[in-house]
Amino acid sequence: MVGVSRFSVSVDPGLLEEFDRTIEGLGYNRSTAVQVAMRGFLSEHKWGEGAGEVVGAITLVYDHHVSGLVGELNHLQHEHLGIISSSTHVHIDHDNCLEILAVEGPASHIKSLAGSLAVTRGVKQLKLSILEK
Numbered sequence: 001m002v003g004v005s006r007f008s009v010s011v012d013p014g015l016l017e018e019f020d021r022t023i024e025g026l027g028y029n030r031s032t033a034v035q036v037a038m039r040g041f042l043s044e045h046k047w048g049e050g051a052g053e054v055v056g057a058i059t060l061v062y063d064h065h066v067s068g069l070v071g072e073l074n075h076l077q078h079e080h081l082g083i084i085s086s087s088t089h090v091h092i093d094h095d096n097c098l099e100i101l102a103v104e105g106p107a108s109h110i111k112s113l114a115g116s117l118a119v120t121r122g123v124k125q126l127k128l129s130i131l132e133k
């Protein structure tokens with residue numbers, strides 16, 4: 001044990017109430033929950049310039065009826081073969097598709113691919129999850 005650091009924070013009371021309710025359901029105390037949240041935040045934000053090799057997933061939801069969208073998404077994926085390890089496609093309902101891309105490679109390339117996918121017309125949501133190797 002290398003000791004602990006203590007700090008105090010100011011938060012919206014409603015947010016804290018919801019936080020406490022949620023962590024109680026998970027069996028966490030505040031210290032554990034804040035550490036879990038901090039690690040998640042760091043893995044989401046500290047990668048970027050010079051972050052090196054990472055692994056992760058790009059999850060997107062899109063409306064496959066939007067003209068040209070499916071072709072554009074295919075094009076982008078073929079352009080980035082080197083960093084896409086696999087992809088899974090799920091037909092969610094009549095209009096929407098869910099696609100999950102497993103990615104591995106330089107953080108900057110993955111960020112660039114996610115950025116290109118996110119701004120493709122018809123893409124409704126995109127989430128990028130990055131984990132350090």
Ligand code: NI
Pocket residue numbers: 064089090091092096097098
């Ligand atoms: Ni589909």
